[in-house]
Amino acid sequence: xxxxxxxxxxxxxxxxxxxxxxxxxxxxxxxxxxxxxxxxxxxxxxxxxxxxxxxxxxxxxxxxxxxxxxxxxxxxxxxxxxxxxxxxxxxxxxxxxxxxxxxxxxxxxxxxxxxxxxxxxxxxxxxxxxxxxxxxxxxxxxxxxxxxxxxxxxxxxxxxxxxxxxxxxxxxxxxxxxxxxxxxxxxxxxxxxx
Amino acid sequence: xxxxxxxxxxxxxxxxxxxxxxxxxxxxxxxxxxxxxxxxxxxxxxxxxxxxxxxxxxxxxxxxxxxxxxxxxxxxxxxxxxxxxxxxxxxxxxxxxxxxxxxxxxxxxxxxxxxxxxxxxxxxxxxxxxxxxxxxxxxxxxxxxxxxxxxxxxxxxxxxxxxxxxxxxxxxxxxxxxxxxxxxxxxxxxxxxxxxxxxxxxxxxxxxxxxxxxxxxxxxxxxxxxxxxxxxxxxxxxxxxxxxxxxxxxxxxxxxxxxxxxxxxxxxxxxxxxxxxxxxxxxxxxxxxxxxxxxxxxxxxxxxxxxxxxxxxxxxxxxxxxxxxxxxxxxxxxxxxxxxxxxxxxxxxxxxxxxxxxxxxxxxxxxxxxxxxxxxxxxxxxxxxxxxxxxxxxxxxxxxxxxxxxxxxxxxxxxxxxxxxxxxxxxxxxxxxxxxxxxxxxxxxxxxxxxxxxxxxxxxxxxxxxxxxxxxxxxxxxxxxxxxxxxxxxxxxxxxxxxxxxxxxxxxxxxxxxxxxxxxxxxxxxxxxxxxxxxxxxxxxxxxxxxxxxxxxxxxxxxxxxxxxxxxxxxxxxxxxxxxxxxxxxxxxxxxxxxxxxxxxxxxxxxxxxxxxxxx
Numbered sequence: 001x002x003x004x005x006x007x008x009x010x011x012x013x014x015x016x017x018x019x020x021x022x023x024x025x026x027x028x029x030x031x032x033x034x035x036x037x038x039x040x041x042x043x044x045x046x047x048x049x050x051x052x053x054x055x056x057x058x059x060x061x062x063x064x065x066x067x068x069x070x071x072x073x074x075x076x077x078x079x080x081x082x083x084x085x086x087x088x089x090x091x092x093x094x095x096x097x098x099x100x101x102x103x104x105x106x107x108x109x110x111x112x113x114x115x116x117x118x119x120x121x122x123x124x125x126x127x128x129x130x131x132x133x134x135x136x137x138x139x140x141x142x143x144x145x146x147x148x149x150x151x152x153x154x155x156x157x158x159x160x161x162x163x164x165x166x167x168x169x170x171x172x173x174x175x176x177x178x179x180x181x182x183x184x185x186x187x188x189x190x191x192x193x194x
Numbered sequence: 195x196x197x198x199x200x201x202x203x204x205x206x207x208x209x210x211x212x213x214x215x216x217x218x219x220x221x222x223x224x225x226x227x228x229x230x231x232x233x234x235x236x237x238x239x240x241x242x243x244x245x246x247x248x249x250x251x252x253x254x255x256x257x258x259x260x261x262x263x264x265x266x267x268x269x270x271x272x273x274x275x276x277x278x279x280x281x282x283x284x285x286x287x288x289x290x291x292x293x294x295x296x297x298x299x300x301x302x303x304x305x306x307x308x309x310x311x312x313x314x315x316x317x318x319x320x321x322x323x324x325x326x327x328x329x330x331x332x333x334x335x336x337x338x339x340x341x342x343x344x345x346x347x348x349x350x351x352x353x354x355x356x357x358x359x360x361x362x363x364x365x366x367x368x369x370x371x372x373x374x375x376x377x378x379x380x381x382x383x384x385x386x387x388x389x390x391x392x393x394x395x396x397x398x399x400x401x402x403x404x405x406x407x408x409x410x411x412x413x414x415x416x417x418x419x420x421x422x423x424x425x426x427x428x429x430x431x432x433x434x435x436x437x438x439x440x441x442x443x444x445x446x447x448x449x450x451x452x453x454x455x456x457x458x459x460x461x462x463x464x465x466x467x468x469x470x471x472x473x474x475x476x477x478x479x480x481x482x483x484x485x486x487x488x489x490x491x492x493x494x495x496x497x498x499x500x501x502x503x504x505x506x507x508x509x510x511x512x513x514x515x516x517x518x519x520x521x522x523x524x525x526x527x528x529x530x531x532x533x534x535x536x537x538x539x540x541x542x543x544x545x546x547x548x549x550x551x552x553x554x555x556x557x558x559x560x561x562x563x564x565x566x567x568x569x570x571x572x573x574x575x576x577x578x579x580x581x582x583x584x585x586x587x588x589x590x591x592x593x594x595x596x597x598x599x600x601x602x603x604x605x606x607x608x609x610x611x612x613x614x615x616x617x618x619x620x621x622x623x624x625x626x627x628x629x630x631x632x633x634x635x636x637x638x639x640x641x642x643x644x645x646x647x648x649x650x651x652x653x654x655x656x657x658x659x660x661x662x663x664x665x666x667x668x669x670x671x672x673x674x675x676x677x678x679x680x681x682x683x684x685x686x687x688x689x690x691x692x693x694x695x696x697x698x699x700x701x702x703x704x705x706x707x708x709x710x711x712x713x714x715x716x717x718x719x720x721x722x723x724x725x726x727x728x729x730x731x732x733x734x735x736x737x738x739x740x741x742x743x744x745x746x747x748x749x750x751x752x753x754x755x756x757x758x759x760x761x762x763x764x765x766x767x768x769x770x771x772x773x774x775x776x777x778x779x780x781x782x783x784x785x786x787x788x789x790x791x792x793x794x795x796x797x798x799x800x801x802x803x804x805x806x807x808x809x810x
Contacts, residue, residue: 013411014409014410014412014413014414016406016407017407018407019327019407020327022326022403022406023327023399023400026402027395029433030399030436030437033434033438034438034441036438037437037438037441037484041441041442041445041477041480044474044480045474045477048472050459050471121452121454122452124469124470125455126455126456126472126473129454129455133444133445133448
């Protein structure tokens with residue numbers, strides 16, 4: 001009921017969500033724009049001709065599975081935090097970090113696979129250079145994701161993550177899922193546009 | 195410091211404001227997280243950059259206006275860039291043009307304008323204690339600062355700063371062999387811009403988050419001042435377009451330093467072929483202008499918002515067409531992303547594509563004209579108070595009209611063939627986005643100076659500053675239209691080499707003299723600004739009798755902005771000269787129930803209904 005002591009027309013509270021989570025979404029928007037720009041550049045360049053077609057490194061498929069599983073473990077960590085299963089939170093976060101590192105290692109192997117197939121970063125064919133730019137830039141963002149995971153892991157060690165305090169792990173989860181989704185987009189994009 | 199309650203309407207504790215603040219000099223004035231201090235830091239940095247950028251333009255105006263002049267006297271300052279015959283070095287002329295553009299567009303009219311007023315006004319006008327993240331806000335300024343230092347240092351290196359124009363088209367900018375400015379100078383330019391983009395994104399994310407999530411009670415989107423709307427849309431444009439520039443710059447860096455061929459193909463230098471094949475310089479233009487065009491509106495929209503506020507306040511009339519203003523700004527925001535290729539009509543683009551971009555470009559005239567119409571109708575029959583801020587706002591409207599009209603010519607892909615890259619386009623964008631945005635910036639400084647520093651600026655000096663600048667800007671840029679229509683290209687070191695253009699010697703000399711005078715007049719402003727910070731008349735809390743929330747704060751708002759509770763908002767910000775009201779303004783925090791004498795029928799109904807709801 002309206003409080004009599006207040007002004008007669010009680011102004012409505014404004015729509016709002018958690019500012020930090022919101023800022024995280026905006027940050028994701030800026031990354032989306034960066035990759036949207038680069039992938040459109042890829043298409044424009046492809047229409048220009050002088051294009052080299054080659055097979056994508058086979059390990060990309062394995063990496064995709066790895067990062068998909070890491071998304072799953074990340075989600076399990078979040079669900080565990082919601083249920084206050086703190087031991088499981090730590091374990092799942094750690095597994096996610098390890099899977100993230102595995103993914104990075106896999107991406108590195110994919111580069112040597114590319115080199116073996118005579119696809120170089122420095123070449124006269126932009127198709128090859130673009131793959132290195134996509135994977136490299138995605139990898140760089142993934143490193144930032146792993147750092148975020150480690151920070152979250154540290155908070156979980158300090159018992160700062162539990163069912164009443166989920167913001168950090170939620171933001172970490174959002175970012176990690178996004179990075180996984182971004183890789184899936186890049187992989188499918190390359191698969192259909194090479 | 196009083197302890198400050200966290201905004202009740204955010205369910206989680208955002209920032210722990212509740213602790214005591216013990217500020218020492220460093221946390222208060224240097225690494226400050228207070229939005230008002232950061233705004234002032236941006237303002238001062240912007241002023242310094244504006245002086246540097248303006249000064250660079252004076253040097254090349256000497257060359258253009260007086261090609262025979264002996265410049266030996268500049269040697270102490272410019273060293274080897276004055277040739278042995280006492281002339282300006284032609285390569286350095288290009289560097290001057292490039293750096294003037296870069297500095298003015300990015301460092302003054304993006305960082306200096308958005309950085310100052312978004313930071314200062316967003317929390318104050320929406321009723322928030324501070325930005326969503328004070329730390330990110332501080333980080334944003336210091337990224338900008340480091341970027342500034344790098345850009346500044348690049349002015350003094352031996353090979354000279356970047357010289358390929360502010361648009362840095364490859365292959366000119368990609369090959370150090372092409373010109374000396376494309377060496378270290380270009381590298382520093384790219385590094386500085388990358389940091390600048392980070393700064394802009396940090397700032398923009400913060401502005402959007404704050405506006406959406408930290409509004410005070412009652413501040414619905416349709417009760418927000420138009421300034422806030424303009425900052426909001428500006429930040430959205432920046433968030434969507436700056437990452438694209440980052441992508442473009444990244445590929446350019448790879449081409450420059452790693453040997454890839456994204457933008458390079460079939461290039462011969464001194465008869466020798468470069469190894470790069472298969473790249474496309476047009477690709478860079480597409481990516482660049484996808485930022486470059488929205489950037490124009492990043493520069494202009496905040497000024498338009500500031501003008502709406504000032505014109506309404508000083509006409510003592512509600513802004514005409516509040517919703518139309520919002521919709522036209524939204525329209526401009528959307529359209530700004532689909533017109534980029536009008537910068538590339540003559541770059542070999544498919545003419546059919548050109549005609550589509552022409553159509554979209556000309557559609558921007560519609561929201562722009564709506565805005566102009568609304569400014570004029572707000573002024574119409576108002577009780578106009580000519581403060582310096584008001585004069586600069588009206589000046590902005592004038593430039594927006596005269597510069598906008600030539601936009602119709604430039605936007606036409608057929609006429610553009612003649613006008614492209616001539617002084618006509620220089621005149622066009624200097625009026626419509628350069629001078630107009632600058633006038634918005636100056637208007638904002640004159641208008642919000644009392645809230646920033648608690649003192650008033652001198653009106654008389656303000657008037658003199660306005661009239662010299664206003665007349666001066668027209669004297670500089672109007673003649674340029676003629677030079678441009680005659681076909682004289684921009685960025686040429688010397689036009690006296692071409693017989694066809696020798697008739698323009700007088701006109702160019704005139705333009706240069708006007709530029710010197712206009713630049714000199716800015717020192718009146720500088721004196722007024724710095725003198726008033728310390729010695730100005732003390733300002734009342736609400737000197738302009740304005741309605742928005744920032745004027746409900748104390749004379750100098752402290753950390754947290756309002757000493758007590760944050761005021762709630764009960765009405766839109768433009769209740770000026772409401773019939774029946776006791777005074778000619780009703781601030782946003784005055785409830786409708788306190789003003790029965792001026793309530794409109796539908797407002798009276800709301801009050802009655804709510805009274806009933808309370809009784810039942």
